[in-house]
Amino acid sequence: MSSIRPWRDIERRKSRQIMVGRVPVGGDAPITVQTMTNTPTPDVKATIDQIRRCEEAGADIIRVSCPDTDSTAAFREIARAAEVPLVADIHFHYKRALEAADAGAACLRINPGNIGGSDRVAEVVRAAKANGCAIRIGVNGGSLERHLLEKYGEPCPEALVESAMDHIKLLQDHDFHEFKVAVKASDVFLAVAAYMGLAEAVDCPLHLGITEAGGLIGGTVKSSIGMGNLLWSGIGDTLRVSLSAEPEQEVRVGFEMLKALGLRTRGVRVVSCPSCSRQGFDVIKTVTLLEERLQHIKTPLSLSILGCVVNGPGEARETDIGITGGGNGKHMVYLSGVTDHHVQSDDMLDHIVELVETKAAEIEAATSDEGKSDPVPAGIVA
The missing domain is CATH 3.30.413.10 (Sulfite Reductase Hemoprotein, domain 1)
Incomplete structure (x- = not known):
């Protein structure tokens, strides 16, 4: 039997490449699998133990929430212990982003529009540049800006894409280009349509996810339908399967998804x-x-x-x-x-x-x- 099977070929969308720590994302790099810890970040031992299990499962990148100063204080020790790059998850408080960047974050997950004005975005960009951090812009159908909800009446693909483009411009205005973008939603149709629209509008790496997908079985099915459609279309440079389950399970499901499509071959x-x-x-x-x-x-x-x-x-x-x-x-x-x-x-x-x-x-x-x-x-x- 011939090993050449053109009906299996997936032509990946061409994107520029960024680095998250030592891990390349986008371009011709393998699609990375991410997860997120669910331990209290100030509990350093529990968080490192969970990171170890995720690393063993194959996680390429792991996200850690940094909602307060105790978390960013603990982040330094956690980052030193981790064998894979860590993303600091930041919401609203721009100073947490500055602290996490100094503490060893390889990437900052933020919405530039919800951390304050242009001066605060500029400070975060300066900290990211000084520490070699990438930034992930995280747009979510459940937390769209009020003016977009008023404009479109409800979360829709156009609203998610417009939000992403607005956030991208905030970074580009400060000459920052080491970013990837996610336009997640819990509605599969909404998420897929938004990613397809954004994929045509930008050349940056895209982080895939169906947010709040559900438990291990339901969430796996839902994520596989949504992200499987996108991956089969060649869209996606990195992904997280968001499950109400242990994070190492998210990693295993992510790899199974990529293995089924011939995009990764681990294990x-x-x-x-x-x-x-x-x-x-x-x-x-x-x-x-x-x-x-x-x-x-x-x-x-x-x-x-x-x-x-x-x-x-x-x-x-x-x-x-x-x-x-x-x-x-x-x-x-x-x-x-x-x-x-x-x-x-x-x-x-x-x-x-x-x-x-x-x-x-x-x-x-x-x-x-x-x-x-x-x-x-x-x-x-x-």
Whole structure:
């Protein structure tokens, strides 16, 4: 089968690139996955512990709320401990932005229009420039400016785009261009239309999100519909899945979304059947346990878990490792799409984990050997 599949190609929107700490955003850089801590920021230990879990899940950038002086005072220690760039989330109080920039923030999340007049925007810009900070403009359908609501009557795509353009101008008037923009809404149709309109109007990186999306299941579905549409259209340089769930779950869902579209390839991509009475083993339990036990694998590879031989062999031919259920507790193992050996039910789970770990090590070794003569540039990998 040919590896050239033009019907899978996604042509990404051309945007200019900015740096969030050491992580490139926009241009030809991989789409980054972000999340946000939900611990009280002054609780330094709890916040760092949560950041560690998010880093382990693969977060490229993490946002930390800074609503008061206690938070910005704690931010310095948190930023020193973090292994990924941190975004300081600022609302209304421009001095918190100045403090966070001095404390090590790689990016400031602000609405330039709600932190005061032009003189205060100028101070924030000076602090950002002095500390090498980027800025994320965050427009939200739930907090549009009063004059835009009066003009349009309700939140609408045009209102979100106009708000973003007004905020962009405030930064550009102070000769600041290291910014990315989000036009989030909890309404999928509103958010998608706003992002599509903004994508045509600007060349800066766009941060995707469906805000207040909901719980783990509902929010995942809602976010996947909205951001999936945009990503499939080539729009989006960085994203956050906003869930009423632990932040590391947001990271995992974000990567699954990008993996499904072939835009990022971190970790194990599992292909599994929904199971039926033909299954030769408990597929649902097996996949649940494997997803938990394989979270530490960062190397991109594919694994198919199929309960019977109806679709199993076909799916196994397309994955690095595959299992199809057989009779009498005896199941076929496929390696690189080729039948290789059998495994018994009692040994299957540990055996699959061992096969995945071995395959990941082989891929990493091969990649390391290739890189010896071709150094990898700084930043993240796909």
